[in-house]
Structure formats: C-alpha cells, structure tokens
Amino acid sequence: MIKEIRExxxxxxxxxxxxAAELPVLDVPEKKxxxxxxxxxxxxxxxxxxxxxxxxxxxxRLSQKNYCVDMGIYPxxxxxxxxxxxxxxxxxxxxxxxxxxxxxADDLVQGNLEVLKKLEGFLCEIAGMDAFxxxxxxxxxxxxxxxxxxxAALEARGDARKHVLIPDSAHGTNPSSAxxxxxxxxxxxxxxxxxxxxxxxxxxMTDEVAALMVTNPNTLGVFESDICRIAEIVHTKGGLVxxxxxxxxxxxxxxxxxxxGVDVMHINLHKTFSTPHGGGGPGSGPVGVKKELExxxxxxxxxxxxxxxxxxxxxxxxxGRVRAFFGNFGVIVRALCYILSLGHRGVRxxxxxxxxxxxxxxxxxxxxxxxxxxxxxxxxxxxxxKIQKAFGVTNLDISKRLIDYGLHPPTMSFPLIVPxxxxxxxxxxxxxxxxxLFIDAMKAIAKEAKENPDILHSAPHVTYVGRLDEVAAAKxxxxxxxxxx
Amino acid sequence: xxxxxLSDKDKKEMLARTGAGSIADLFCCIPEAVRLDRPLDxxxxxxxxxxxxxxxxxxxxxxxxxxxxxxxxxxxxxxIPTVVDYLSSRGEFVSPYTPYQPEISQGTLQVxxxxxxxxxxxxxxxxxxxxxxxxxxxxxxAVLMAQRITNRDKVVVxxxxxxxxxxxxxxxxxxxxxxxxxxxYGPDGRIDTAEIGRLVDDRTAALVFQSPNFFGVVEDVxxxxxxxxxxxxxxxxxxxxxxxxxxxxxxxxxxxxIVTGEGQSLGLPPSFxxxxxxxxxxxxxxxxxxxxxxxxxxxxxxxxxxxxxxLSTREQHIRRERATSNICTNQALCALxxxxxxxxxxxxxxxxxxxxxxxxxxxxxxRLSAVPGVKMKFTGPVFNEFVLELPKPWAAVDAGLxxxxxxxxxxxxxxxxGIGNAALVCVxxxxxxxxxxxxxxxxxxxxx
Numbered sequence: 039m040i041k042e043i044r045e046x047x048x049x050x051x052x053x054x055x056x057x058a059a060e061l062p063v064l065d066v067p068e069k070k071x072x073x074x075x076x077x078x079x080x081x082x083x084x085x086x087x088x089x090x091x092x093x094x095x096x097x098x099r100l101s102q103k104n105y106c107v108d109m110g111i112y113p114x115x116x117x118x119x120x121x122x123x124x125x126x127x128x129x130x131x132x133x134x135x136x137x138x139x140x141x142x143a144d145d146l147v148q149g150n151l152e153v154l155k156k157l158e159g160f161l162c163e164i165a166g167m168d169a170f171x172x173x174x175x176x177x178x179x180x181x182x183x184x185x186x187x188x189x190a191a192l193e194a195r196g197d198a199r200k201h202v203l204i205p206d207s208a209h210g211t212n213p214s215s216a217x218x219x220x221x222x223x224x225x226x227x228x229x230x231x232x233x234x235x236x237x238x239x240x241x242x243m244t245d246e247v248a249a250l251m252v253t254n255p256n257t258l259g260v261f262e263s264d265i266c267r268i269a270e271i272v273h274t275k276g277g278l279v280x281x282x283x284x285x286x287x288x289x290x291x292x293x294x295x296x297x298x299g300v301d302v303m304h305i306n307l308h309k310t311f312s313t314p315h316g317g318g319g320p321g322s323g324p325v326g327v328k329k330e331l332e333x334x335x336x337x338x339x340x341x342x343x344x345x346x347x348x349x350x351x352x353x354x355x356x357x358g359r360v361r362a363f364f365g366n367f368g369v370i371v372r373a374l375c376y377i378l379s380l381g382h383r384g385v386r387x388x389x390x391x392x393x394x395x396x397x398x399x400x401x402x403x404x405x406x407x408x409x410x411x412x413x414x415x416x417x418x419x420x421x422x423x424k425i426q427k428a429f430g431v432t433n434l435d436i437s438k439r440l441i442d443y444g445l446h447p448p449t450m451s452f453p454l455i456v457p458x459x460x461x462x463x464x465x466x467x468x469x470x471x472x473x474x475l476f477i478d479a480m481k482a483i484a485k486e487a488k489e490n491p492d493i494l495h496s497a498p499h500v501t502y503v504g505r506l507d508e509v510a511a512a513k514x515x516x517x518x519x520x521x522x523x
Numbered sequence: 524x525x526x527x528x529l530s531d532k533d534k535k536e537m538l539a540r541t542g543a544g545s546i547a548d549l550f551c552c553i554p555e556a557v558r559l560d561r562p563l564d565x566x567x568x569x570x571x572x573x574x575x576x577x578x579x580x581x582x583x584x585x586x587x588x589x590x591x592x593x594x595x596x597x598x599x600x601x602x603i604p605t606v607v608d609y610l611s612s613r614g615e616f617v618s619p620y621t622p623y624q625p626e627i628s629q630g631t632l633q634v635x636x637x638x639x640x641x642x643x644x645x646x647x648x649x650x651x652x653x654x655x656x657x658x659x660x661x662x663x664x665a666v667l668m669a670q671r672i673t674n675r676d677k678v679v680v681x682x683x684x685x686x687x688x689x690x691x692x693x694x695x696x697x698x699x700x701x702x703x704x705x706x707x708y709g710p711d712g713r714i715d716t717a718e719i720g721r722l723v724d725d726r727t728a729a730l731v732f733q734s735p736n737f738f739g740v741v742e743d744v745x746x747x748x749x750x751x752x753x754x755x756x757x758x759x760x761x762x763x764x765x766x767x768x769x770x771x772x773x774x775x776x777x778x779x780x781i782v783t784g785e786g787q788s789l790g791l792p793p794s795f796x797x798x799x800x801x802x803x804x805x806x807x808x809x810x811x812x813x814x815x816x817x818x819x820x821x822x823x824x825x826x827x828x829x830x831x832x833x834l835s836t837r838e839q840h841i842r843r844e845r846a847t848s849n850i851c852t853n854q855a856l857c858a859l860x861x862x863x864x865x866x867x868x869x870x871x872x873x874x875x876x877x878x879x880x881x882x883x884x885x886x887x888x889x890r891l892s893a894v895p896g897v898k899m900k901f902t903g904p905v906f907n908e909f910v911l912e913l914p915k916p917w918a919a920v921d922a923g924l925x926x927x928x929x930x931x932x933x934x935x936x937x938x939x940x941g942i943g944n945a946a947l948v949c950v951x952x953x954x955x956x957x958x959x960x961x962x963x964x965x966x967x968x969x970x971x
Binding site: 044045047048049056057058059060061064065066067068069072073074075076077078079081082083084085086087088090093094096097098100101102103104105106107108109112114117119120121122123125127128129131132133134135136137138139140141142143145146147148149150152153160163164175176177178179181182186189209210211213214215216217218219220223260261263265266290291292293294297298306308312314315316317318319320321336337357358359360361362363364365366367368369371374375377378379380381382383384385386387389390391393394395397398400401402413414416437438441446447451452466467468469470472498501502503504505506507508510511512515516517518519 | 526527528529530533534537538540541542543546549550551552553554556557558559562563564565566567568569570571574575577578579581582583584585586587588590592594596597598600602604606608609610612613614615616617618619620621622623624625626627628629630631633634636637639640641643644645649650651653654656657658659660667685687688690691693694695697698699700741744745769770771772773777785792793794795796797798799810816817818819820821822823824825827828829830831833834835836838839840841842843844845846848849850851852853854855856857859863865866867868869870871872873874875876878879881882883885886904906921930933952955956959
C-alpha cells in the first residue's frame with residue numbers, strides 16, 4: 039500500500055484562473071444590459087478554481103477514505119445494508135427515464151407511469167395492502183405520510199384523537215413523525231421478551247388514542263408474535279395500526295403485514311429492495327394502506343385505463359402532496375428492477391437468507407457476547423457489551439476495534455432498551471466467508487477485551503484519522519470552510 | 524439469483540449451527556394463522572439480459588425523449604460534465620450508509636463539509652445543512668423552522684411560489700395550527716407590494732417567496748426582506764432554479780434569513796422529478812433550529828483534521844418527538860453530485876452557465892413576444908423562464924407545437940385559474956439558437 043495522501047479541501051488547492059469546464063461560445067446575440075436594475079454578483083466569491091484532473095484526483099482520493107458495501111459486510115442493525123446490483127444503476131440512468139421531465143404531459147411519459155404503477159402493484163402483493171403511494175422520499179417521510187393518512191381517516195370518522203402509542207424499542211423517527219402530525223406520544227413498555235406488553239397496551243389503548251406505531255420485527259429483531267391480538271386491541275378501541283416497515287427484510291414472501299391487521303405501513307426501498315444508501319440517501323419510503331384509507335392518499339394517484347396511464351388529481355379526500363412531483367423516481371426504477379430480477383421465489387429468499395445469516399451470527403457469538411433478550415431472532419440480533427464492561431470495554435471500543443479488522447461495526451445507538459447495544463444485521467447477500475470474517479473478528483475482540491483492553495480503547499489504529507473529538511465538534515462548531523484573512 | 528452468496532453446503536452447515544431443522548423452523552415465531560401459504564403473485568425471475576430488455580421496452584414508451592422541450596418549472600435541463608457521473612458512480616460513494624463511523628467515512632464527511640461551504644457561498648448565509656429531500660419539503664421545513672424561531676403561527680406565502688411547493692407546505696402545516704395566507708402578484712409578476720402591508724403583520728412568522736419565482740420573474744429580495752423584518756418576521760427565500768445563483772446576488776446578502784430550495788440544476792438529471800436535492804442555509808443564530816444533518820470539522824488525538832456529523836441533539840435519534848425535524852435519510856448522493864458539479868463548473872463556469880441561461884432566455888423572449896398576438900405576460904425581470912400570453916388557449920397551442928415535435932412550455936391555467944392563455948417557457952444553456960428559432964417559427968404557424 040502506498041503512503042496515504044492527506045487530502046486538502048478543494049478550496050485549499052484552488053488557484054485563480056483554473057477551470058475544469060467550459061461552455062460553447064454563446065450562439066445568441068449577447069445583451070450587455072441584461073437584468074438591469076437587478077442586483078447581480080460581481081463574482082462567486084471564494085468558489086473553487088481547479089482543473090478536471092484535480093477534480094478526479096480529489097474525489098477518487100476522498101472515495102478511498104470510505105468503507106462501503108462493495109468492500110465487505112456492513113452489519114448495521116435496522117439499516118439493511120445489502121448488496122446493490124449494478125445493472126439497476128445502469129437502468130435507472132437510462133436516458134428514457136433520466137431525461138424525462140416531471141411536468142411533461144401524461145401521454146409523453148407512459149413508460150414512467152408504468153414503472154410507478156407496476157411497483158405499486160408489486161408492493162401491494164408483497165405487503166398485503168390495497169394501495170400504495172410512492173411519493174415519500176424516505177422512511178421518515180413515509181411515517182409522516184402514514185400518520186397524516188391515519189389522522190385524515192379518523193377525522194373522516196369524526197374524531198382525529200390526540201395520542202399515538204409507540205413502544206420504547208422504536209426508532210427515533212417514529213415519535214418525531216407522530217409529533218409533526220400533531221399527535222402527542224405515549225410510550226409503551228416492552229416486556230421481558232422484548233416485545234409489546236399486552237397488559238400495558240390494553241391499559242394505554244383508550245378512545246383518545248389514534249394509532250399504535252409498531253415495528254415488526256421490532257428493533258431487537260424479534261417478531262411481535264402477538265401482532266394479531268395487538269391489532270385487535272387497537273381496532274376494538276377504534277384506533278389504527280401503523281407498521282414501520284424498516285425491518286420488512288425479515289418478512290418478504292413469508293408473511294404480509296396486511297394479513298396481520300396492519301392498516302398503514304411504509305417500506306424502505308433503500309433497505310428491503312436494495313437501492314443504494316449513497317452515504318445517507320436518496321432513499322424512498324412508499325406507504326401502503328388498506329381500502330378505508332385509500333381516499334386520503336397524496337395526489338396525484340396513477341389511474342390505469344385500458345393499458346394507458348393518467349394522473350388523477352381529483353381526490354377530494356386527499357391529504358395533499360407530501361413532495362413535489364412523484365417521489366424519488368430513480369430509486370423507484372431500481373427497486374422495480376430488483377423485484378423483476380428476483381421474481382416471487384427470490385423475494386421469499388430475501389427473508390429466508392437474511393434470517394439464516396442473522397441466526398448463524400447469533401449462534402456463533404452466543405457466549406462471547408451477552409444477549410439481553412433470548413427470544414428468537416429474525417433478520418438481526420442484538421448483543422450488548424455487558425460481559426466486556428467488566429474489563430472496562432464498551433460497545434464503542436468493540437466497534438472501533440472491528441474497524442482495525444477491516445470491517446464495519448454494528449449499530450450502537452439503539453434500541454434504547456439494550457444498554458451498550460451491538461445490533462447486528464448481516465442481510466441475505468453476505469457470503470459465508472464474509473460472515474465468518476465478522477464472527478472471527480468479534481471472537482478475537484472478545485478475547486482482546488479480557489487480555490488487552492487497551493488495544494480496544496485506542497482503536498482504530500489503521501485509519502486515515504483516529505477517534506475524532508466529537509465533543510469539540512459540537513461545542514465549537516466549524517461547519518464550513520472560510521478563507522483565512 | 525446472483526446476489527445470494529451461500530452454497531447448498533453453506534446452507535446445510537449454517538442451519539446445523541443454528542440448531543434449526545429447516546429454514547421454515549427459523550420462522551416458527553410467526554403464528555401459523557398469518558403465514559402466507561402460497562407463493563407471492565409476482566412474475567418469475569428475470570436474468571440481467573431479460574431485465575434490460577424489459578426496462579428498455581418500458582422506457583421506449585416515453586415519447587418525451589424525442590421532443591424538443593422548453594419545460595422548466597422546478598426541473599431543469601442543464602449540462603452535466605462527464606466527471607459528475609463518473610465520480611459519483613464509485614461504489615465507495617454509492618454503497619456506504621450515513622457516516623456514523625467517521626474514521627471510515629471521511630470521504631463522505633469531507634464532501635458534505637465542502638457541500639455545506641458551497642451552499643453557504645451560493646446563498647450568502649452562514650451555515651447550511653447536509654441536504655433535505657427536495658425544494659418542496661425544504662420550503663415546508665423552512666416554515667416549521669420559522670414558527671419555532673418566532674413562536675408565531677402565521678406564514679405569508681407568495682402565490683408565485685411553485686404551486687406544488689405551496690401544496691406541500693399546506694400538507695405539512697395542516698395539523699400544526701399554522702395558518703398560511705397567500706399573497707398575490709402584480710402586473711410585473713412580482714409579489715404585489717400593496718398587499719404586503721395588509722398581510723404581513725406582527726403575527727407573521729415568515730414571508731415565504733421564491734426568486735426567480737414560478738413565473739421566472741426575479742423578486743426584489745431586499746424589499747421583501749425589509750418588509751418581513753419590519754414586523755420581526757423572517758424572510759424565507761426559496762430558490763427552485765439553483766443555477767440562477769451563479770448570476771443573481773445571493774439572497775442572504777439581500778436580507779433573507781433562511782434560503783432553501785431545489786438543487787436539481789446542480790448536476791442532477793430531471794429524472795421525472797427525483798431523486799432531487801433540497802438545500803437549506805440560514806443565519807448562524809438559527810443553528811439550533813436548523814433541521815437535518817450537519818457535518819463539522821474537528822481533530823483526532825494526533826491533531827489531524829477530520830469531519831464528523833455534529834449537533835445531533837437537534838435530531839430525531841436523540842431528541843425524539845422534540846427534534847427539529849423527523850428527517851433521517853436525506854439526499855447525500857445527490858449532494859455529492861452537486862458538489863462535484865459546482866467544483867467542476869467552478870467560479871467562472873457556474874457564472875458563465877447562468878449568464879448563458881439569461882441570455883438565451885432573453886433572446887427567446889424577444890423573438891417569441893414578437894410573434895403577432897403573443898406577448899410577455901409580465902413586465903418584471905426574468906432569469907431563464909418567462910410567461911407568454913397567447914392568442915389561443917394553451918391546449919390548442921400545445922397540440923399544434925406537439926404536432927411539430929416540440930414541447931413548448933407548461934400551461935398555467937390548472938395551477939392559476941383565471942390567468943388566461945398563458946404558458947411558462949424555459950430556455951437553458953442546452954437550447955441552441957437553432958432550436959429557439961425552431962420554436963419561434965412553430966409558434967408563428969400555430970397561432971396564425
């Protein structure tokens with residue numbers, strides 16, 4: 039390996055007069071007095087000036103400071119970091135799609151509308167729901183949309199109600215999404231199995247409660263086995279069940295949320311359906327509903343008549359738009375491609391292999407790491423640092439040491455009900471070799487924690503930067519480059 | 524399928540280790556009664572070659588591809604240098620998660636830091652976030668942010684804000700007790716200044732306007748900001764056409780407190796409306812109310828510079844229901860593309876691109892409004908779009924142009940009932956003089 043170059047900010051290598059791109063000579067008569075009276079810039083002050091060679095080197099070097107799924111296992115629990123098929127990238131960039139304009143008349147974009155309608159249909163079948171909207175741009179956006187749909191449906195019944203119930207194991211976006219929809223959040227405690235406590239639910243489920251937001255499997259990777267009874271309790275009191283589909287990867291082709299009493303749900307295309315995470319997005323969070331909620335879906339809805347597609351804006355009950363245009367269309371194309379290439383059998387295999395891989399890791403690491411909840415795992419397992427704490431080693435140390443082994447750490451920040459969590463989700467696409475690399479590294483680290491904890495405290499040792507001072511970053515924020523004066 | 528990596532031997536041995544007798548046993552925690560007892564009703568698996576043919580066939584149903592188009596209105600056709608596609612396709616950028624482990628995410632984090640800097644430079648403001656979903660949700664987040672900052676429950680929104688952005692704002696505020704009042708436009712296409720005094724009052728959290736607005740007209744940002752500030756309301760400038768910032772004075776330098784908008788113009792293809800890039804910048808005193816992720820600079824123990832996600836106590840994973848926004852996944856890869864685009868165009872290139880847009884639009888506006896019966900609807904200054912008033916209903920004109928292979932613009936009647944025979948025409952640097960002349964000739968024939 040060659041010695042690593044410390045890559046400056048582009049602004050630090052900028053030099054007056056350089057440029058990487060030029061436009062053709064202006065082919066219309068130039069008017070010097072254009073936009074007279076409008077304040078114009080004298081120049082784009084401090085904007086970079088570099089060559090194309092420098093641009094390419096800069097971004098290539100920066101890219102090499104990232105870990106990614108293309109390099110190895112990325113076992114972030116609840117994030118479903120599976121392999122992203124390359125052909126889907128190529129097809130999403132197809133000029134017929136990429137060049138198409140969102141304000142073009144329906145008859146000019148029949149192909150695009152077919153893509154949307156097809157994926158809606160596939161998602162309905164996979165989730166057991168009656169209709170889907172593809173407008174939400176990400177999972178949290180889907181949650182917000184779903185809660186708005188619930189509110190609209192309850193308002194139509196005569197009472198929007200005040201509260202939303204959310205289990206204490208939930209992802210932070212759930213309470214936040216409910217809040218933006220004008221609901222107050224009430225937390226439901228988990229029982230000793232890590233699942234929703236039925237007695238607590240029954241007590242909390244009053245006629246002031248609009249909905250229960252449930253993640254199933256939950257963030258412990260545990261299936262809510264009482265889901266039918268849970269739905270019944272909520273429905274009996276006139277509430278609706280929202281399912282966060284972040285963990286849909288455990289269920290595809292095995293069981294459908296719509297068949298277990300779920301009224302509204304979202305699916306993360308960037309998790310279950312393999313669209314790349316892109317270092318934090320773009321995602322896509324389609325929302326599925328049962329018949330009762332269909333009239334409230336965001337506009338426009340795609341109508342089909344005799345093989346022709348048209349946008350339907352005439353939806354008086356609609357909650358309105360949640361995003362301009364039609365959602366993250368390029369992401370939607372990728373997800374459609376994924377389902378087409380998998381077929382019905384392959385879609386079932388997503389869940390089968392995701393669950394097998396997770397259980398293989400769980401069994402292999404039991405004993406080395408503490409498992410707070412021993413309930414059966416689905417697509418992920420949640421260990422903790424309880425055993426290692428005795429040697430002064432935390433989940434953070436374990437995670438940073440994994441980096442030295444050339445691997446990505448698990449999720450640590452939640453579920454909040456497991457202190458020192460190590461939440462591991464391998465997904466279905468990992469090979470046994472890569473699973474074993476991870477297991478062996480974790481075992482070696484468990485041993486190091488006992489024998490040589492310092493090596494964990496000071497990890498990582500092989501990276502471009504060491505552990506960074508996050509406290510200083512928040513206390514004295516430097517959020518942009520500025521020219522030294 | 525080729526994406527699974529376990530051999531039959533692996534499966535057998537791994538199952539044995541789990542202690543389960545079969546794959547089905549792994550799902551025993553799911554009640555029998557709800558388990559799916561049939562295969563999903565989906566098509567059979569397709570090989571890569573079949574998939575390419577299928578998708579190609581669907582793509583071919585988009586007749587738009589062969590048209591000469593002058594559509595704008597929130598999605599713009601701009602030149603994208605090849606390096607943008609090439610570099611942003613690298614697996615190291617495409618396939619990581621959000622950079623929660625900074626030691627192995629310095630690439631993504633440094634890119635976000637550069638992106639935030641570029642957005643600050645473009646908008647003339649102090650700080651920027653790492654991205655939002657798009658321009659419409661950016662506008663909605665800005666409204667919520669203004670309400671938190673001012674503790675006021677009314678926003679005045681320009682009717683000349685993108686109609687779909689206005690709809691999204693309405694959807695977001697509906698359940699939060701915030702009232703939105705619309706402010707109209709005058710004959711110049713700018714916000715009707717006579718209305719400001721009546722509508723913007725001491726209950727107003729923000730005056731929300733777009734510049735260049737949906738009609739392509741550049742607003743008087745300074746005057747609007749002054750009017751908002753006079754009643755201690757915030758000035759929120761929305762920019763749907765980010766390339767305009769290469770030429771027009773930064774809204775932050777003209778008094779805007781929050782600038783948000785759509786970054787699609789900066790290296791993202793129109794792609795039927797997404798994925799796009801919501802950007803947002805504000806004055807530094809509003810830092811704690813800024814939604815979304817932010818990258819910051821710091822050091823490691825050896826004093827080496829590095830970047831981390833910071834100020835996360837604003838965010839949902841820490842603050843839960845009291846977070847500034849519920850946003851989690853954003854548009855990181857789109858922000859990366861915009862960063863490469865802006866750095867490639869650079870100081871001279873972005874200004875040149877903006878200048879070409881303005882020149883070509885001016886040329887087109889001059890020629891088109893000289894067609895008998897056709898005139899400019901508004902008298903205000905425009906950037907790269909303008910509204911034409913036509914002697915015939917837009918539907919007829921559009922059909923006539925379409926017969927000649929031209930998508931001449933976007934009819935405004937549906938979004939602005941009563942506006943008459945009017946269409947929004949956009950001319951970017953990609954349209955050649957010949958293409959503009961072709962539109963002029965075609966329009967002449969259609970309206971005569």
